[in-house]
Amino acid sequence: MAGDKTYVDISRAKCEQRDRFIRDDWRISKKLSLGNNVTQVPKTCGILTEREIGITEDNDAVDLVKKIRQQEYTAEEVTVAFCKRAAIAQQLTNCLTEIFFEDAIERARQLDQERASNPSAPWKPLHGLPISLKDSFNVPGLDSTIGMTYFANKPATEYSALPKLLLDLGAVLYCKTNVPQTMMTADSDNNVFGRTLNPSNLKLTAGGSSGGEGSLIAMRGSVLGIGTDIAGSIRIPSICNGIYGARPSSGIVPFDGQQSPEDPGMPGIEVVAGPMATSSRACAFFMKTIMSAQAWRYDTSCLHLRWQGHQSSRKPRIGLVLDDGVYTPFPPVRRTIREAAQKLRDAGLDVVELRLPHVPAAVGITYGMFAVDGCEFVQNLIKEGKEPEVESVTRVNLAAIPKSSLQGYMDLTAGRRKLQAAYHEFWFENELDAIILPGAPQTATRFDEWGPISYTMLWNFLDYPATIIPTGRVRESDVADGDDSALYGEQDLKNYKLYDSPETYKDAPLSVQVVGMKQEDEALAEIVGLVDSILNHS
Template sequence: MASQEPRYVAIAQRKQAQLAAAIPAEWRLPAHVIPEGMLSISESITVGPKEYQRVGVMDIPRTCGLLTAKELEITEKYDVRGLVEEMTEGRLKAEEVVRGFCKRAAVAHQLTRCLTEPLFDRALQRARELDDHLQRTGTPVGPLHGLPVSVKDSFNIEGVDSSIGLSALAFKPATANAPLVDLLQSLGAVVIAKTNIPQTLATLDSCNHLFGRTLNPLNRQWTAGGSTGGEGALVAMRGSMVGFGTDIGGSIRVPAMCQGIYGFKPSDGRVPYGGQESGQMDGKGRIGLQPVAGPLARSVADINAIMAEIVPRAELFGEDCIPGYWPAPSVSGALSAPRNFTIGILKTDGLVTPLPPITRILNEVANTLRHTPGVEVVDIPLPSVLPKCQALAGRLMGLDDGSHMLDLIESMGEDLMPWLQGRMKRGKALTVDQLAKLQAQRAEVEREMMKMWTLSSQASSVARRVDAIICPVAPHPVPELDRYNAVGYTSTFVLLDYPAGVVPVRAFAESDLEIGRAMEEPVLGSWDKANRKLWDEKTVDRRVYLGSPLSVQVVTPKQHDHQLFRAMEIIDRAVQGRGVSSSAKL
């Protein structure tokens, strides 16, 4: 007697059919345009990375013939402020802008599986309403009038699923918008799609049974990152002007690193986080580690443009937000103080030694900054408590027994993704006493880490403040599928609630390979040992990293979110050889 298919199979088929039906026939790529290797949904979950062809798809939207010359110009020419100005001044219609981005998002999805919920019909209807309002009144609907944006699948949108890749949550549409969605719409932005995530939202490679695996458009051998991997792929392919993700262990910064774009993890309370489906027990984030929401974009300027509108209004929409101020770009220069901007270099977390190309890119950026007018560079000694942060963050993330998520998965007969097998299991929930002790340890770490932001001068007893630090995003380059290793370089700054961003620097080059040269530093522990496998020529062909983006992480003290933008701007201008504008100095 044949065994019965698990319940999730039929639901996944229905969900895929629904997704496909949301893409107009005239937006579908001809079969010959899609590179070989776009495997079926089930195959994409289990296939090893060696099965994929070494191929990127970044140029296909430009060469496939589906987008008109004007649609290519709309989706490639402008930054956020420039595109909004074109619409508010009447030179472009919101409808033609939104249609161009919806079409490009559809193309991106067919190449990477980045979408979960295409919202093209309702987005175009909203764009027509914006055009009508502008024509009738002569005024735009908010400062982001007509701007096409996208959000991670977990954000609720009324009438749309927030299935987060779980068949148990499919076909159960949300009854209300997440506060962030309401805020974006009040600003005039148009949400065109929701994007793919990993099963459990707890891995750094976006793969699940409902939607399959999101592929990295730069090279499908590399992970797209997670848990905001679909958003990273869509933004990288210019299918959205700005995407919104969440971050508790690195879920904004990791996809940004993997796809060579900019990610911004703000402090808690800056961007509305509520109104999401997490598959976890309600209120978990209030008692453990607090996840945050933030943007992914293709430039520092676009992050500034978005945060400048969100931060001052967030408290009016999110019960989890605090009053915030974000200076308008026109007045940033007026706020400059008569001193240098001090950037510290933190080379390691003391737990996992960065691989040679990561150390090299950090040193390159530091040397560039040392020759940048108005910038002072200092080395940051390893704080003694920093190596403790990864384990502490991990325990606070896993304070429950995991049963809520596993019940959802098992109820439909789903298997865990390969990376999760052996890593995720039912545990034992922390007691109130245990949780209180962990939070007390967290407070001790926070107090000790405050010292990192001051440098004592031998000539003076006055402490001098460090404005920002740069450090690795990860201790390894962009890895192959399911091989992302250490999360401590990103989860630490959620534990500490420090705003942190990602700035891409350059591509991995032949000179970074160091073929035949092994690492000589002593192995620090199990995480470090695992990280070495991504460089050991017995376990990896280092040439797989060629062409991958190398990035740095930028961090500022708690609630210094605008200072993080300024630091990212300084670093970005320096590494791109554009110099530092006077408005970038504090």
């Protein structure tokens, strides 16, 4: 930090700097009347042309790549459309951190010129596709504050591995998105950029830690963005915002070179990067592209695992999990998982109801692995930044988390291996191709109230890939019921009582989570596509 500037001074300067990169004619009229659901404002505010509305609303990432190749769109006009829409999304939901629209438009213009001068050259897989990035990814000349004053005004000098690969594949990078202070909570709120809002209901959380991505994509200011996930940080914002999000197996998508709130030598649960998008096929397209691009050339931790292009000729056998035995789902979450299961059965899929084994033990080990150092590293970053904790971080109570001894950590590792073996056996005993379950016991909650992460965290613990599929929204008929519906004790009851009425959660998205086996990401993508087509006629 420079001189005697306070965290408030730093925040004000960073926000003013960011907002200067929004063109004057892309600014929303202050006279515009807004409700709690702002998802339709980009279409009606008068900033986007009809063609730009079509580009941003009528296409997913796969469509855009195809139409640019067919010269139906230029890379430049696609990039301008998404920069404009991202600017609108920022003004409504505070989803962006770093804006580099002008650089992106210039890159897209150069891509168009290169095609015009050499039309017979092979197309790059992502030619002209705008992709947004979570704030933790480094881009030269830009900060990666990850919601912490300590990292402000310390611009990166090199690209993280994944943005470098995306650029080499022809993508256009144009903005970075907001996260929680510390990236350790499910509310994207911090002292640098403030809180990101949920566009479906501005009174509800956008989730975290990839909450800015979730909000931006829900506003269609992006159709493909990149988040990261160590306990649900891709999937929780996908749940909250009603979008698709995939947590890959570790070692498939490059992760190296990111800003992190953890000591660089921290062992334990693997954090992964993955896609967040407006369609399941866009997530599969991203995974296919990365797995076909020799990602290990960019990140030494990546496996030499390629996309095979195989398709199964039989219908999958899917395990149905209605709850995780630790937290009872809210009434609308219970409804949507049962409706999804019935649709799959009606479509002729083999769906077998199961109970997950050892969830409390897995959760306990995971929390222990997250805090081997007693979270001292991240607490020191907060102290050195001379900033207070935001409410969601205060509720985590980092100072109360005990350190682990070396023997304690080895015990955690041994426990993890034992439970991974148990789930391996569970999978084959039940002859599973996938599991479908809620992504969380709750919908998007009010600010700072998101608690349980066991439904997502379990699959990080096991290193199984998992994808969120939107299924609808809370209905008026999703009435709150009695406390006796909470089945699993005091903490479960406390969380369950957050759901007080469908009016509080009006327009909150609903979803299901589909899980596959470790490193079977391609097989899972195929199943997700099938399940999505049945649930959403996509």
